[in-house]
Amino acid sequence: MTLSNLFKSFLLVILTSLSYSAVFANEGHKEEKEFNVGEMIMHHIKDAHEWHLFGPEHGGTSIYLPVILLDGGLKTFSSSNFYHGEQVEYTDAVSGESYHYMLGTGPAEGYALFHEKIYKTEEGKLHFEEGHPHNAKPLDFSITKNVLSLFFGAILILVIMFSIAGFYKKNGAVAPKGIAKFLEPIIIMVRDDIAKANIDKHKYKKYVPYLLTIFFFIWLNNMLGLVPFLPGGANLTGNITVTFFLACCTLIVTLISANGNYWKHIFATPGVPVPLLIIMIPIEIVGIFTKPFALMVRLFANITAGHIIILALISIIFINKNVAWGGLSVPMALFISVLELLVAFLQAFLFSMLSALFIGAAVEEAHH
Amino acid sequence: MDLILPDLGLLFWTALVFCILLFLLAKFAWKPILSAVNAREQKITEALELAEKTRSEMQALQAENDKILKEARAERDNILKEAKEAANQMIEAAKSKSKTEADKIVENARHTINSEKAAAMAELKTHVAALSLEIAEKVIRGELASDDKQKALADKLVGDINMN
Incomplete structure (x- = not known):
């Protein structure tokens, strides 16, 4: 394949993926929250336990990567147990800001995912203090993105x-x-x-x-x-x-x-x-x-x-x-x-x- | 905040992967690649050196050739010069020798001519004397043929004597 062909197909892929995202974003927008640029960018440049391919953040197409935890023995399971788990909303009493985290299900029972970090739950939930959970963290050797x-x-x-x-x-x-x-x-x-x-x-x-x-x-x-x-x-x-x-x-x-x-x-x-x-x-x-x-x-x-x-x-x-x-x-x-x-x-x-x-x-x- | 805080899991995997990568690349990639590149560089350097050496040798050879040619030319000039001189000398010598020879011949010829001339003169003189004698005899005979004539002669002789 020549260089110009390669370049053309590259452009085509970018344009297609852009238009797909646009459609999904618009659909998601109706039922979900406002598009937040800062959050999206921060989410992208940080590590993740899934490889998001396309579609909205929740319900889009992703590759779920294996989670490997060292917490009183080796525990391995798919990160889909978080992403397809129960979403919990927490509102800070002082600032009024709300956060949401994912409670793990199945083999991920007892763990929660908040901002791509894994915490151990206490009494089935995370305890926040000034916007940060102060629950214990297991040693996380996951195959992340x-x-x-x-x-x-x-x-x-x-x-x-x-x-x-x-x-x-x-x-x-x-x-x-x-x-x-x-x-x-x-x-x-x-x-x-x-x-x-x-x-x-x-x-x-x-x-x-x-x-x-x-x-x-x-x-x-x-x-x-x-x-x-x-x-x-x-x-x-x-x-x-x-x-x-x-x-x-x-x-x-x-x-x-x-x-x-x-x-x-x-x-x-x-x-x-x-x-x-x-x-x-x-x-x-x-x-x-x-x-x-x-x-x-x-x-x-x-x-x-x-x-x-x-x-x-x-x-x-x-x-x-x-x-x-x-x-x-x-x-x-x-x-x-x-x-x-x-x-x-x-x-x-x-x-x-x-x-x-x-x-x-x-x-x-x-x-x- | 967690954007600028190292993560233990990723640190572990990075360290593991990087160390394995360093080991594998150093042993199976960098070593053969660098040694091949070094070998090639050495080969090129050697080839360049050889070319340079050959060139300088060629130059030396050329210079030597030029020198030999120059010497040969000088020698040829020398030989030509000598030959010309020798030829000139020979011509000179031949010229002077032939001149002396010619002079000698001319001298001889003159001698011969002179002696011949002298001989011819002597013979002529003898002939003239004989002829004169004959003529004088015939005249005298004529003078003395008659008495008158004898007398006239005697007179005349006497007259000559007188006058003296």
């Missing part, structure tokens, strides 16, 4: 990279063809411009596999997040847990590879008078953690912001309850999507680039 997207992304990377590796194994050191031809310059870019440029040239080789993995993991998952339908669309790299883990990896790699020179710069910065070290040492120690913290926040904020802006632009249609607004919001969302393609690459590049920079600083030899 993000976890499923994570699996899919990982399998996709493995398939792509194994096919490239297979190409080289079969053909030896020849000029690349096919997907190897497309991805080899990027692999070489990671090796040369990210690893070799920032890490001492005698030591960089050890870190290339880590940097390559982190680069392709972020890039591919960023791009999967831009695909508006299954298996894409999950806000995986815009999830603070994922970026937290990736930043922790870089921190751990940095600390493990750090040499004496690195620690000397932290605990006895050369050329700094001893009394000043009392201030400098805490600052330097905080500095160890602020660097990966910035990595975590940067990736999270960039990808989440991209998802929010695309959803907000599409929501223009539903706020105005008129499909004709698609003439404005679809080109704008398309423009932002193209921009997000660039951001997807840029954020992956920045994350691995800065990781390499931190590692490079940690393994640098003294040259004073």
